[in-house]
Amino acid sequence: MYPKITWDLSKIRRNCREMLKEAANRNLDLVSVVNLAAGHEEIVWALAIQGIKTIGDSRVLNLKKYQDIPIKKMLLRAPMLKELKYLVEYADCTFISDLQTMRNLNQEAIRQNKHVEIILMINEKELHTAFDSNYHFIAELTEIATFSNLVLTGLGTNLSQYDEPDVVINKLNNLAHFKRILEEKLGISISLISCGGSNHISIWDSENLDKANNQIRSGTGILMGVGLNHEPIPFLEQETSWLEAQIIEVYPSSLSTKITVSGGDDELLATDSNPNHKQAVIALGHQDCYSNDLITTDDNIKILRQGPDYTILDVTNSEKDYQVGDVIKFNLTYLANLALMNSEYVVKEYLI
Structure with a gap:
């Protein structure tokens, strides 16, 4: 699960x-x-x-x-x-x-x-x-x-x-x-x-x-395994916990990127649309954990936005061709761990 x-x-x-x-x-x-x-x-x-x-x-x-x-x-x-x-x-x-x-x-x-x-x-x-x-x-x-x-x-x-x-x-x-x-x-x-x-x-x-x-x-x-400012403590183990979430939707999307160019008192907004973007939706929302406390283990995945029970990812640049049913792994901040452990909708697993 x-x-x-x-x-x-x-x-x-x-x-x-x-x-x-x-x-x-x-x-x-x-x-x-x-x-x-x-x-x-x-x-x-x-x-x-x-x-x-x-x-x-x-x-x-x-x-x-x-x-x-x-x-x-x-x-x-x-x-x-x-x-x-x-x-x-x-x-x-x-x-x-x-x-x-x-x-x-x-x-x-x-x-x-x-x-x-x-x-x-x-x-x-x-x-x-x-x-x-x-x-x-x-x-x-x-x-x-x-x-x-x-x-x-x-x-x-x-x-x-x-x-x-x-x-x-x-x-x-x-x-x-x-x-x-x-x-x-x-x-x-x-x-x-x-x-x-x-x-x-x-x-x-x-x-x-x-x-x-x-x-x-x-x-x-x-x-x-971390201390001041979340810095790793050298004699301790990090990566003691992680999150896995399953993809429930995959679809192409045209993402618009706004580029702001400042000049004097004026600002120009340019829009660059790329029709080849690919998005994936995972079954995890901010009622479980806020997305800014999640760290993707795949550096080519970007977290775009989040709702109460879903999170949308940009998987365009990933080397893996993600499909519905695939599982994506995240490393966690302190707040992510705290929220996930308190969510009844998140399965808890312990490796002995």
């Missing part, structure tokens, strides 16, 4: 082993982000078998689907008040920043007679300068020490929007400084700083980085 997304679990297992080894060499705790699994157990089982101790997902309902997998489960975003019941049931740890949400979460944890670990998320804008003991929200945070069923295990932030290493290092060092202030104020020990995603690989060997930053969250690294 098509369209079909295929995951090569052998490559993911190798990536997992390599990331675990590299993280251990740097005394880093590794959390495998599994948003791309979209609630499908096969990928998460592959990670658990390789020795991953903690997975992270942005959806509580996905964590629920992994309840039979013996692995620590972390919610990677602040929870909604309406989902606190399910958070306590299905997650062991959560990122959180709002004090009122913490109060409500503590009450729900008491009701269920459970303890929940929390990682206090610090907005990256707060990290532009070093903290001091009089910083405006530190006094508010002293209430955290009174929550009977919440355990503050760490601080966290998200710096994925930054690609300047010096900026990231400075912000993380400010976070490490804040950790020490908070430990002194609350009289507790905070065991970890969850310092970033796969892009952290580009700075994890920096001598200027405070070693208190000791947890890395890797999703694209383990599952796709």
